[in-house]
Amino acid sequence: MSVVGLGAVYGLVAFASFLAPYDPTAQHRDAPFATPTAIHIVDGGGRTLVRPFVYGLARDGESGYAEDRLRAYPLRFVARSAAGSSIRLFTVDEPGRIFLAGTDRFGRDRFSRILYGGRVSLTAGLFAAALSLSLGMTGGIVAGMIGGWIDRAVVAASDVFLAVPWLYLLLAVRAALPINVDPFRALAVVVIVIGVAGWARPARLVRGLVMSAKNRDFIVAARASGASSLHVVRAHILPQTLGVLLPQASILVPQFALAEITLSFFGLGVSEPAPSWGTLMRELVSQPLARATLWAAAPALVLAIVFVMHQVLADDLHARAVQPAMKGLA
Amino acid sequence: MATRLRASILAAFAVAALTSAFLTAEIDQRREAAAPPPGTIGQPGGTLTFAVRSDPKTFNPVVEADGPSREVIWRMHGDLIHIDRDTQRTVPALASSWTMSHDGLHYTIRLRRGIRFSDGHPFDADDVLFSFQVYLDEAVQSPHRDLLMVAGKPIVVRKIDQYTVGIDLNAPYAAAERLFDTIAMLPRHLLESQWKAGRLAQAWGVATAPAEIAGLGPFRLERYRPGEDVILTRNPYYWKTDAAGTPLPYLDRLTVVFAPEDVQVARIGTGEIDVINRVAARNVAALGRHQAARNYVVRDLGPGLEYTFLFFNQNEPRNEELRTKQRWFGDERFRRAVSLAIDRDGVVRLVYSGRATALWGHVTPGNRLWANDAIPRTPRSIAGAAAALERAGFTRRGDALVDSAGQPVAFSILVAAGNASLLDTATIIQDDLRQLGIRAQIAPLEFGALVDRVLQTHDYDACLLPLAGGDGDPNSEMNVWLSSGVTHVWRPRQASPATPWEAEIDQLMRQQLITLDPAARKRLYDRVQAIVADKLPIIPLVSPDVVVAQRAGLRNFRPAVLDHYTLWNVDELFWDSAERRSRR
Numbered sequence: 001m002s003v004v005g006l007g008a009v010y011g012l013v014a015f016a017s018f019l020a021p022y023d024p025t026a027q028h029r030d031a032p033f034a035t036p037t038a039i040h041i042v043d044g045g046g047r048t049l050v051r052p053f054v055y056g057l058a059r060d061g062e063s064g065y066a067e068d069r070l071r072a073y074p075l076r077f078v079a080r081s082a083a084g085s086s087i088r089l090f091t092v093d094e095p096g097r098i099f100l101a102g103t104d105r106f107g108r109d110r111f112s113r114i115l116y117g118g119r120v121s122l123t124a125g126l127f128a129a130a131l132s133l134s135l136g137m138t139g140g141i142v143a144g145m146i147g148g149w150i151d152r153a154v155v156a157a158s159d160v161f162l163a164v165p166w167l168y169l170l171l172a173v174r175a176a177l178p179i180n181v182d183p184f185r186a187l188a189v190v191v192i193v194i195g196v197a198g199w200a201r202p203a204r205l206v207r208g209l210v211m212s213a214k215n216r217d218f219i220v221a222a223r224a225s226g227a228s229s230l231h232v233v234r235a236h237i238l239p240q241t242l243g244v245l246l247p248q249a250s251i252l253v254p255q256f257a258l259a260e261i262t263l264s265f266f267g268l269g270v271s272e273p274a275p276s277w278g279t280l281m282r283e284l285v286s287q288p289l290a291r292a293t294l295w296a297a298a299p300a301l302v303l304a305i306v307f308v309m310h311q312v313l314a315d316d317l318h319a320r321a322v323q324p325a326m327k328g329l330a
Numbered sequence: 331m332a333t334r335l336r337a338s339i340l341a342a343f344a345v346a347a348l349t350s351a352f353l354t355a356e357i358d359q360r361r362e363a364a365a366p367p368p369g370t371i372g373q374p375g376g377t378l379t380f381a382v383r384s385d386p387k388t389f390n391p392v393v394e395a396d397g398p399s400r401e402v403i404w405r406m407h408g409d410l411i412h413i414d415r416d417t418q419r420t421v422p423a424l425a426s427s428w429t430m431s432h433d434g435l436h437y438t439i440r441l442r443r444g445i446r447f448s449d450g451h452p453f454d455a456d457d458v459l460f461s462f463q464v465y466l467d468e469a470v471q472s473p474h475r476d477l478l479m480v481a482g483k484p485i486v487v488r489k490i491d492q493y494t495v496g497i498d499l500n501a502p503y504a505a506a507e508r509l510f511d512t513i514a515m516l517p518r519h520l521l522e523s524q525w526k527a528g529r530l531a532q533a534w535g536v537a538t539a540p541a542e543i544a545g546l547g548p549f550r551l552e553r554y555r556p557g558e559d560v561i562l563t564r565n566p567y568y569w570k571t572d573a574a575g576t577p578l579p580y581l582d583r584l585t586v587v588f589a590p591e592d593v594q595v596a597r598i599g600t601g602e603i604d605v606i607n608r609v610a611a612r613n614v615a616a617l618g619r620h621q622a623a624r625n626y627v628v629r630d631l632g633p634g635l636e637y638t639f640l641f642f643n644q645n646e647p648r649n650e651e652l653r654t655k656q657r658w659f660g661d662e663r664f665r666r667a668v669s670l671a672i673d674r675d676g677v678v679r680l681v682y683s684g685r686a687t688a689l690w691g692h693v694t695p696g697n698r699l700w701a702n703d704a705i706p707r708t709p710r711s712i713a714g715a716a717a718a719l720e721r722a723g724f725t726r727r728g729d730a731l732v733d734s735a736g737q738p739v740a741f742s743i744l745v746a747a748g749n750a751s752l753l754d755t756a757t758i759i760q761d762d763l764r765q766l767g768i769r770a771q772i773a774p775l776e777f778g779a780l781v782d783r784v785l786q787t788h789d790y791d792a793c794l795l796p797l798a799g800g801d802g803d804p805n806s807e808m809n810v811w812l813s814s815g816v817t818h819v820w821r822p823r824q825a826s827p828a829t830p831w832e833a834e835i836d837q838l839m840r841q842q843l844i845t846l847d848p849a850a851r852k853r854l855y856d857r858v859q860a861i862v863a864d865k866l867p868i869i870p871l872v873s874p875d876v877v878v879a880q881r882a883g884l885r886n887f888r889p890a891v892l893d894h895y896t897l898w899n900v901d902e903l904f905w906d907s908a909e910r911r912s913r914r
Contacts, residue, residue: 029680105680105754106761179744179775180742267774271771271772272753272757273760
């Protein structure tokens with residue numbers, strides 16, 4: 001269930017450039033804070049049309065919007081967007097507009113920005129998690145297998161890393177970057193820092209696992225029959241650690257995504273005009289009181305759902321992989 | 331810097347006041363009796379509550395440097411010559427009249443007789459002398475000291491008799507009487523011993539007993555409770571009366587509470603505060619929605635004196651990369667193209683919800699005495715900008731604009747990280763420039779670090795800044811426009827002007843400083859504005875409106891676009907009878 005849900009979310013953001021009707025940075029300056037566009041299938045004469053359509057956008061008062069019932073624009077599917085650049089899943093002909101979640105203060109399509117923003121935030125989480133898990137796994141296996149002073153050094157280093165206040169570290173790193181660094185290059189640096197700083201916890205997990213596994217009968221037997229350390233790790237240890245690392249990954253991905261979101265929220269991660277869920281949520285605090293809309297909170301809602309699904313997935317993986325293994329160990 | 335600017339701005343407004351008089355008479359003689367304030371005759375009584383952002387840091391007018399302290403202090407003190415915030419011209423205050431010598435070097439100021447401090451002690455020329463001694467004392471380090479320097483030397487104040495002082499300037503200084511605005515006259519009998527002991531900067535701190543503080547303003551301190559409020563009560567010795575002879579102020583009490591703007595916006599609707607000094611554009615719509623039902627009024631006074639502008643680094647290049655960029659930045663055709671591409675109306679609409687005015691020159695329409703109306707307002711044109719760039723040797727290669735050497739045009743724009751309006755403005759500029767193929771990156775930076783880069787290390791490409799003058803007089807912006815000025819933002823502290831037009835601005839600014847005829851000064855400053863609008867060392871963008879709010883029933887409320895926006899005439903404010911009864 002959670003796998004399907006997460007698959008859907010990651011699929012949506014991975015295909016953002018196809019699914020989103022607009023470029024996330026395209027400003028429609030005549031339509032700031034537009035309300036979400038309704039999609040109709042029943043026309044003004046009461047007939048149900050096969051092809052859904054939207055009405056034109058008209059101003060209503062100083063800051064409100066209404067549907068212009070005199071102008072209707074049918075949705076076009078798998079068609080080139082009005083700008084004529086790329087193929088979009090759905091679009092309408094100019095001057096028609098389709099803003100499924102309304103627009104922000106520059107008239108940028110919120111729906112498109114949520115999709116593209118998810119791509120940045122979730123990718124950051126995935127890469128940082130992959131980095132910290134591979135570092136952690138390497139460190140844990142080396143420490144567990146070799147032991148001695150190397151083990152003590154790895155444990156001491158992990159203590160140091162666990163004690164580092166990562167948010168402040170990130171703020172410092174971001175501040176130290178040159179001011180005219182490209183926003184995505186800055187993001188890459190941030191991802192690397194998050195990933196490297198996060199190696200300690202998985203390393204300790206893996207180390208513990210290796211320590212307990214390496215004295216078990218079948219590994220002692222394997223060694224006695226001449227198996228190399230490398231073979232032991234590959235054939236016997238790795239499969240065991242994966243059972244622990246996969247649920248760990250499922251927990252770390254949203255945590256690292258949140259790190260990126262936090263930085264961007266404070267204006268230190270991905271900067272305008274590129275969207276991230278963090279920069280989108282900034283709107284929640286910066287938008288004028290009078291224009292407050294719940295749609296601005298959409299990224300927060302999506303983020304919460306992604307978090308829960310990751311937790312559920314972690315539990316599932318834990319139940320499937322770790323518990324039988326633990327039973328075997330007992 | 332801010333103080334210097336504020337001061338020069340104050341000085342600017344004085345000019346206009348002098349114009350007609352100079353043309354006809356050798357000296358400008360003021361009538362002895364002050365005209366009664368133009369407001370309606372009111373009824374005494376009642377309390378007014380207003381909010382400031384945070385607790386005051388001091389009650390000492392000599393060393394105050396923050397808004398909340400100033401808002402409280404200025405209800406308690408008086409100045410010799412005052413700038414009427416409404417007319418933007420000078421009016422006699424504690425001075426009943428003043429005259430100036432032909433050469434503009436000597437002022438004679440006559441004081442009102444019979445004036446008393448709020449503790450009942452009489453005020454005379456010795457207090458004036460003492461006050462200027464304190465402000466000019468380098469050891470005191472008053473932020474106002476700079477304002478009282480003319481041509482690098484402090485003004486000299488002499489006692490002529492008990493009610494007359496002479497003031498000597500080192501060089502002619504146009505509209506010098508504007509310098510005296512907001513210089514509080516101090517009670518010598520209370521502060522002299524502390525000054526002699528070298529403790530004046532520490533005097534009148536927030537822990538001082540109210541009885542030890544006295545001023546010449548409409549109110550006096552009753553109590554201060556940290557984190558809660560400041561209570562000011564009516565000064566029974568205040569010198570002003572209304573046209574009917576009723577002593578001012580009308581109000582019995584001022585209560586100052588501490589709250590950030592968003593909280594003030596919520597509280598005016600509940601009647602907990604009566605005035606909001608400045609409402610940001612983003613809050614105007616929310617505030618406006620309930621004004622009729624909740625019994626308050628929001629007033630948009632139009633553009634103030636603040637102007638926002640974009641400028642490029644034109645200092646000696648620090649490195650090769652910057653040298654390349656400065657080939658573009660130094661080309662006025664490039665700057666004009668950038669200016670042409672910027673959607674100023676979009677900034678006004680999207681960033682300021684329409685509560686701002688687009689600018690093509692650096693003097694805002696809010697500066698009524700000085701704005702040059704002849705500055706052309708070139709409409710935005712991306713096509714025009716693209717064509718101008720082509721003529722300047724740039725070419726379009728795919729999505730990117732490249733210079734004659736094939737280098738893609740890309741630069742970063744510094745913006746103060748805490749300023750949401752400027753960040754949004756930068757986002758619009760970024761999108762406008764993208765349409766020309768220019769890749770602009772926004773670099774939010776903490777304000778102190780930003781100023782350091784612009785004025786000290788020169789390590790930046792372009793920057794977006796707001797500048798707000800105190801009273802609008804060109805003298806207040808000498809440091810911005812002189813090529814040797816420390817805040818000549820695009821290339822500060824030049825040994826000699828880098829371009830012929832900067833040399834011309836230098837000459838014009840120096841000339842206006844010593845020109846005593848206001849009309850001639852205006853012509854000189856008009857020319858400065860025209861040069862700036864043509865050469866665009868700074869690209870003026872918008873000027874945000876000054877928006878204030880008041881409870882209905884507060885009368886004589888005449889908010890102005892100059893600093894002290896709302897309560898500058900607090901002595902005339904009164905509640906209409908229904909409101910006053912409910913506020914007893």
